[in-house]
Amino acid sequence: MxxxxxxxxxxxxxxxxxxxxxxxxxxxxxxxxxxxxxxxxxxxxxxxxxxxxxxxxxxxxxxxxxxxxxxxxxxxxxxxxxxxxxxxxxxxxxxxxxxxxxxxxxxxxxxxxxxxxxxxxxxxxxxxxxxxxxxxxxxxxxxxxxxxxxxxxxxxxxxxxxxxxxxxxxxxxxxxxxxxxxxxxxxxxxxxxxxxxxxxxxxxxxxxxxxxVYGGSPMLERYGPELGLKAVMTLESRLIATRELATGDAVGYGETWRATRPTRMGMVCIGYGDGYPRHAVNGTPVWIRGTRAPLIGRVSMDMLAVDLGDIPAATIGDTVELWGEHIPVDEVAACAGTISYELLTGVTRRVPRVETGASTSVNTGSDL
Known part of the structure; x- marks a missing residue:
């Protein structure tokens, strides 16, 4: 699979x-x-x-x-x-x-x-x-x-x-x-x-x-939804593992994040090899079970870690939205020190694109 x-x-x-x-x-x-x-x-x-x-x-x-x-x-x-x-x-x-x-x-x-x-x-x-x-x-x-x-x-x-x-x-x-x-x-x-x-x-x-046209904001310090725009791309993955961290445990390469309290961590099978920005900082949001969860630790090529402390019901197999309807791509870009243009064009070929909605619009001839 x-x-x-x-x-x-x-x-x-x-x-x-x-x-x-x-x-x-x-x-x-x-x-x-x-x-x-x-x-x-x-x-x-x-x-x-x-x-x-x-x-x-x-x-x-x-x-x-x-x-x-x-x-x-x-x-x-x-x-x-x-x-x-x-x-x-x-x-x-x-x-x-x-x-x-x-x-x-x-x-x-x-x-x-x-x-x-x-x-x-x-x-x-x-x-x-x-x-x-x-x-x-x-x-x-x-x-x-x-x-x-x-x-x-x-x-x-x-x-x-x-x-x-x-x-x-x-x-x-x-x-x-x-x-x-x-x-x-x-x-x-x-x-x-x-x-x-x-x-x-x-x-x-x-x-x-x-x-x-793709739902990204063209204006500084404003997100697409503020301008009436809708996300065209939803980048999503799933939780593939969870782990209980003790106070003081570090996560990921370079130990850039360390638990200050007992923390339930989730691993998501997406990374910079898929186009998710490696430089996204700790706290960059994702969306799981209707709740925001913060990124913790450095983004790896194929995985990233999130803090599940506010989502006790989260479990292996849950869908994780990296950006889309609930997490504006502009917000993720700001957390990574870049712009939405780079994130959208940087999603790699190993990520399948799956269409939703009719593939062709109907031309009434009235508004061209």
Whole structure:
């Protein structure tokens, strides 16, 4: 029999979260960001589940977009990192992939006639990763026009949208608006998940919700449920052993936790080899029999220990929720000094994904 360690993927919650993004984006239109294997949930699985709710997908790279076409999904796909080889432009043209152009070498490939896919330009509004300088947008657009390529959209990415106290997002928005006003009939896109929750934030024409679709909070010091989001992944395992510890007994590698009183301990068959964060501190919560129980000792590759003192009825075989409906993944991430994005995308291949909810949504055609 296999281990009882699984990641349950709640597709109805996925659709719930995406519809929140659409509502908050309106009158802008949201596209579903499914990069990084659908944030660890399975790119084909989540894309199919959202197929009736979105008219556009966004991924990082060509390989991810190809998975969507192999799954029979026909919606346009935005390659947010663009292409990495000149020949990929022809593939993108044939497959109806929209290519983000952010660097001179990509511009040169297009000018050289390697392919004519739909193109968006990326402007560097202040994050200083990828993108053309604002002053260069007009020149770049003209060069593409001379090569017979129409620029269909322009985008940027925010550095601090998760921080409601930061003025950086307002500054980036101003730079973007100023540099793209007057470009005519062109799609403008700035909004990551966090931008959907910033009061008064201009969202322009297209938004790109990512982590919020999977139930994680995009805002600092707030958890997904506070924002009306539902957990899409429930990571769960079971108790496989219990032990009575005496005062002074230590648990785990490095003896990082020691009992200060007689303690009933439980062992859970999940560890960092499954993607649970090794750096989760003592006290990180799990959920057993309707009660929170604290992590004790260092997380091992295949196991971790919890204090069962407040759950006297807990026994071998009980289900343990590591994150999900009762334990927000954002809270576990905070206990491990990281973010929910890393935890969700870090669940390893040896953890089976088990779907719940209908696998495909129904497109009424009324809200795309």
């Amino acid at each position: 296999p281990r009882a360690t699984v990641a349950r993927i709640h597709l109805d919650n996925l659709r719930h979260n995406f519809r929140i993004a659409k509502e908050r984006a309106a009158p802008a239109r949201a596209m579903a960001v499914v990069k990084a294997d659908g944030y660890g949930h399975g790119i084909e699985r989540v894309a199919r589940a959202l197929s009736g709710d979105t008219d556009y997908y966004a991924v990082a790279c060509l390989e991810e977009a190809a998975v969507l076409r192999a799954a029979g999904l026909s919606q346009p796909v935005l390659l947010m990192q663009g292409v990495h080889e000149a020949d990929d432009l022809r593939i993108s043209e044939a497959e109806n992939f929209t290519v983000v152009v952010h660097s001179p070498h990509q511009l040169d490939w297009l000018k050289a006639g390697h392919g004519r896919p739909e193109v968006w330009l990326k402007v560097n509004s202040g994050m200083n990763r990828l993108g053309f300088a604002p002053a260069d947008l007009g020149r770049v657009r003209e060069q593409l026009a001379q090569a017979g390529i129409r620029v269909a959209g322009v985008m940027t990415h925010f550095a601090c949208a998760d921080d409601e106290q930061s003025q950086g997002t307002a500054q980036q928005t101003e730079v973007f608006d100023r540099s793209t006003t007057g470009l005519g009939d062109i799609v403008r896109s700035v909004a990551n998940s966090a931008a959907h929750f910033r009061p008064g934030q201009p969202l322009f024409d297209r938004t790109r919700p990512g982590i919020m």
